[in-house]
Amino acid sequence: MQRELIDGVPVLWTETPGPLEATLVFGCGVRDETFRTLGVTHLVEHLAMSTLPRLHFDHNASVDLSLTQFTCTGRPEQVTDFLERVCRALSALPLDRIEREAGVLEAEGSGVADPTTAELLSIRYGTEGVGLASFGGPGPDRIPVEAVQDTVARYFHAQNAALVLTGPPPAGLRLPLPTGERPARGAGQPVRQAGPGWQQVQVPGPGLAVSCDLNDQALFLAFQLLRQRLTETVRHREGLTYDVGGDVVFVAPGRGERTICMEAREGQEQRVAELLWQEAVRLATEEVSEAELAEEVEGAREVLLDPRAAEYELLEAAAEQVLDDAPMRGRDRLERIEALTPARLREAFAAALGSALLVVPCEVEIRPRWTDGTELPQSSCGVGGELPSGGQEFRPPMKDRLRYSGARKVRLVVTGEGIWMRQPDGSVHAIPFAEVVGVEMQGPGRVVYGAGNCFLPVLPDLFAGIGPAVAAIDAAVPAGLRYPASAFRSAD
Known part of the structure; x- marks a missing residue:
């Protein structure tokens, strides 16, 4: 791997076969947004790409939880032109195109993580940072222009960028980005639910997440083995799923989440969830065989020694550059993997399972048991069974209370807190005003979103005489957090 500095931007490159490929990486993603500005990084990316003329070579751009990337493949002069155009666009975005690009974003409708991983992150971290992965936010047409300008100034500059090339930098390559202050990355973010526990949520199938050291190669191999065991059991033996997926999510330097995500054949969600947890507990309590360990080590060796891994290592190094992370290089990883024992694998997974979050679809009932036989606690965003005294109380309309027994139990209470x-x-369920991250204004009603992965609808269809409740919300929540419902979306 070679390193150079061009216009203040670190350039990482190595010689690989084929045409020249370039990836301009910025340390900015959904985790750097707020609920109120959700989607702003994607909007910045679209605005920059909208300035390009028609190009007859491969090019694209993407945003995930932590990174924004602009990519192209072509002749050296094509790559040079693309990169310079993108950098100049980021220095002077066409803000007059915001309305049109917001519509394109809504039509695109893409997420930044597997939906099950996204829900697991929101349970763990709430409605902020990586926890924003499961939310749609106010809508792209409700992103303030000031948020676009602020995001570009804070993140899209030379001190928060790195360029990856699969060959030497072309002659005359320029990266005319503005300068800026490098964002701090070391603090991570607060945890809302440390685990272990399980929860019913709106997911397509069961999923599991653990918080861990992302450089722990024993845990990396343990997750590889868990996926293989689940594939053999749930897919090949019982025919209940097509794929056993998973993600690795960066949260702070060296720390993050590893997840397992599984879809299930209709009606078989409970069985798939039980098998997922059963295999996880088995891996934490029983040592793997030498043959299983050898098979996983050989698989890791094939991947890490593949010449095509060079480009992946370049991208990892670029992410390290902009996120202040320090992932191990391929051969260092392989040395640690080859030194692993069955006991070390079990110990690493057992320790990580102490932070386990298990999710199942809403209609699924399970009774997962911990490694000692006790039941895994079920959690929710609820706070208990008592309402505060002394606040303003609101009930559903009389017609609903007469028709539905459940409506007679429902109460809304608003206090100064x-x-x-x-x-x-x-x-x-409760949302303190100090933890409100957004308030959607739906005519005379409000939908209040809290930092704890919870939202509460204060709407006239649900509660009678809500005028005083709405007035209290508007008085307590800063105007910058209130926004009209998106014109792109149904009030439902």
Whole structure:
């Protein structure tokens, strides 16, 4: 790997066969947004790409949780022109195109993580940072122009960028980006639910997440083995799923989440969830065989020694550059993997499982047991069964209370500190005003979103006489967090 500096941007390159490929990487993604500005990084990317003329070579751009990337493949002069155009566009975005590109974003409708991984992250971290992965936010047509300008100034500059090339930098390559202050990355983010526990949520199938050291090669291999065991059991033996997927999510330097995600044949979600947890507990309590370990080591060796891994290592190094991370290089990883023992594999996975979050679709009932036989606790965003005293109380309309027994149990209470709601099942949910991340204004009603992965609808269809409740919300929540419902989306 070679390193150079062009216009203040680190350039990482190595010689590989084929045409020249370039990836301009910025340390900015959804995790750097807020609920109120959700989608702003993707909008910045679209605005920059909208300035390009028609190009007759491969080029693209993408945004994930942590990174924004602009990529192209072509002749050296084509790559040079593409990179310079992108950098100049980021220095002077066409803000007059915001309305049109917002419509394109809504039509695109892409997510930044597997939907099951996204829900797991939101449970762990709430409605901020990587936890924003499962939310749609106010809508791209509600992103303030000031948020676009602020995001570009804070993140899209030379001190927060790196360029990856599969060959030497072309003669005359320029990267005319503005200068800026490098974002701090070391703090990570607060955890809302440390685990272990399980929860019913809107997911296509069961999923599992653990918080861990992302450089722990024993845990990397353990997850590879868990996926293989689940593939053999759930797909090949019982025919209940097509694929056993998973993600690795960066949260802070060296730290993050490893997940397993599984879709299930209709009606078989409970069985798939039980098998997922069963295999996880088995891996944490029983040592793997020498033959299983040898098979996984050989698989890792094939991947890490493949010449095509060079480009992947370049991209890892670029991410390290902009995120202050320090992932191990391929041969260092392989040395540690080859030194692993069955006991070390089990110990690493057992320790990580202490942070386990297990999710299942809403209609699925399971009773997962911990490694010692006790039941894994079920969690939700509820706070208990008691409403505060002394606040303003609101009930569903009389017609609903007469027709539905559940409506007679529902209450909305507003105090000077926040809002509480008791659901028909008796659970109580609360959002303190200090933790409000957004308020959607739906005519005379409001939908209040909290930092704890919870939202409460304060709407006239649900509660009678909500005028005082709406007035209290508007008085307590800063105007910058309130926004009209997106014109792109149904009020439902």
